[in-house]
Amino acid sequence: MSMDKLLASGQDLVEAAGVLPTATLHEAGGKIGALPAAIKPVRPGMRLAGTALPVLCPPGDNLWLHRAVYEADPGEVLVVDVGEAMEHGHWGEVLAVAAQKRGIAGLVINGGVRDGDQLLQRGFPVFSASISIRGTAKDPYGAGAIGEPVRIGGVEIRRGDLVVGDADGVVVVPADQAAAVIEKSVQREADEQDILARLAAGECSLDIYSLPKRRDR
Ligand SMILES: O=C([O-])CC(=O)C(=O)O
Numbered sequence: 001m002s003m004d005k006l007l008a009s010g011q012d013l014v015e016a017a018g019v020l021p022t023a024t025l026h027e028a029g030g031k032i033g034a035l036p037a038a039i040k041p042v043r044p045g046m047r048l049a050g051t052a053l054p055v056l057c058p059p060g061d062n063l064w065l066h067r068a069v070y071e072a073d074p075g076e077v078l079v080v081d082v083g084e085a086m087e088h089g090h091w092g093e094v095l096a097v098a099a100q101k102r103g104i105a106g107l108v109i110n111g112g113v114r115d116g117d118q119l120l121q122r123g124f125p126v127f128s129a130s131i132s133i134r135g136t137a138k139d140p141y142g143a144g145a146i147g148e149p150v151r152i153g154g155v156e157i158r159r160g161d162l163v164v165g166d167a168d169g170v171v172v173v174p175a176d177q178a179a180a181v182i183e184k185s186v187q188r189e190a191d192e193q194d195i196l197a198r199l200a201a202g203e204c205s206l207d208i209y210s211l212p213k214r215r216d217r
């Protein structure tokens with residue numbers, strides 16, 4: 001399929017991004033959108049791609065997550081700021097099943113979750129900064145928000161931004177840059193295949209990248 005056709009709709013953008021490495025998207029975008037390194041898949045093999053629904057929760061309270069499940073559109077990824085609360089499991093199997101029923105594509109959170117094995121078995125991708133056994137409060141008066149921009153590790157995330165997660169972590173690409181960044185990423189991947197073939201044929205990485213072989217004096 002041509003790149004133009006592939007990029008014709010938002011859904012196609014998500015599909016195209018879903019097979020690209022996060023590091024490639026980050027580099028091709030001009031070193032953008034890398035969430036903190038602590039945010040990783042809760043089990044190996046998890047991958048996610050979708051559009052962001054930002055959620056703000058009080059630390060150690062997940063009532064806004066239960067609410068967000070019912071505000072989300074299919075294909076959205078909940079991208080959650082819980083103020084880096086690591087010692088609580090803000091999400092688990094119950095919320096994953098509820099989210100799957102709503103067509104939610106995954107969860108990204110700058111705090112803790114629990115039920116890692118069950119999340120894997122359910123096929124619901126979760127990327128978190130910690131895994132914690134402890135549960136959360138559900139304070140009806142707790143301050144939070146759904147759909148308002150959040151900031152995680154210096155990256156601002158708005159509703160509709162492209163979110164991709166793989167073994168390396170999570171990258172967020174602003175919606176208005178997604179098509180261009182994917183196109184550059186596809187090119188970058190092709191260039192890298194070429195470099196890998198040259199290395200396999202015996203060439204030296206210092207030559208390929210025109211790097212100095214000795215330290216300048
Ligand atoms: O307490 C909660 O709502 C989180 C949780 O354990 C689950 O989703 O299974």
Ligand SMILES: [Mg+2]
Nearest residue numbers: 092093094115
């Ligand atoms: Mg539970």
